[in-house]
């Protein structure tokens with residue numbers, strides 16, 4: 215099993231090219247299933263979740279290639295088949311196939327999706343959206359079967375702006391003739407990206423990125439080429455690492471317009487940030503200030519960056535308070551951060567982090583994707599050597615975190 219080995223306390227100086235967005239590309243790849251033809255996707259990150267999604271698409275009869283960050287998906291001969299447990303169990307985004315399968319084949323069968331263990335992750339809102347479009351649902355144990363003789367357009371109202379449920383509703387509705395409205399939609403940039411992708415194939419969708427999305431479904435789709443945006447969470451991770459290492463980083467391809475709340479918080483902790491046409495330029499010197507923040511649906515602070523900010527708070531000057539509003543078990547890296555000397559008290563959805571400086575190296579275990587990245591960030595600022603185990607979690611979403619940070623001067627290697 216690979217381990218990330220870090221010798222801490224080197225500043226970060228240089229440039230990192232930000233990979234394409236994981237949470238953007240996965241629903242887009244699922245969406246390729248809607249078109250009986252070829253879809254080309256560029257700036258695709260080479261991460262485990264992308265490889266897993268390709269594996270599932272191939273299992274369903276698509277022909278896929280991935281070369282030089284370009285994926286070509288030919289879904290002409292795709293057929294309906296239950297997504298095997300071994301595949302759907304590996305990642306949460308396998309659930310994104312339900313919408314396009316239902317739209318194209320009027321039948322979708324999959325297991326309750328896997329992915330990071332962040333507490334209870336129900337799919338009731340996804341299923342409610344399918345029901346609104348006329349589908350019936352049968353669940354047997356972990357198996358979910360969604361089917362319909364006829365689907366019809368509908369007004370879908372979400373009581374909570376779920377990212378995945380909004381994406382699934384869009385993907386299914388794109389294949390249903392007539393006008394479907396989604397009210398209470400999630401507004402994440404990845405949803406805007408999905409709508410732009412479907413638009414590039416000929417779909418008629420307006421309102422992506424707002425809470426009201428209108429889909430004129432059932433229009434015929436054509437071959438297309440689409441470029442995935444830079445990953446705002448990866449960019450935020452590297453800024454989080456800079457927060458405690460200090461130095462100067464240019465994040466090429468990072469979209470500052472999608473990161474307003476994160477950049478505001480980082481500035482309040484002492485980071486100097488300049489938005490450049492080529493990306494984000496950030497400088498940090500001295501110890502970060504403590505902060506108070508809570509996570510929430512976009513445009514609020516992203517839950518995916520909460521662990522890396524918690525790592526930042528661990529060596530900040532003063533006591534920070536964090537409220538996690540999206541996932542109930544997103545503090546699991548706290549226990550590992552404590553092994554590096556962090557002082558963190560968790561009470562329900564709140565964390566109190568007393569800054570300590572410096573942290574010290576230790577052997578720690580990544581238990582989920584973003585928590586793992588947070589441990590890497592913490593290790594960079596810790597005195598001595600840190601070994602981060604559980605690389606299989608980190609590689610689900612980061613193309614090569616050691617390569618990127620080593621390029622900016624960190625002493626870090628995957629062993």
Ligand code: UD1
Pocket residue numbers: 237238240306307334335336337338339340341374375376377378379400516517518540541542
């Ligand atoms: C997506 C992202 C994930 C990110 C999250 C929040 C992908 C692959 N994953 O996850 O990285 O952390 O958005 O920005 O893009 N919920 C329900 N019922 C449902 C669906 C969700 O109660 O049917 C709840 C969840 O338990 C959670 C909240 O809604 O408390 C947010 O979930 P959601 O926005 O759906 O996140 P995901 O799509 O799972």
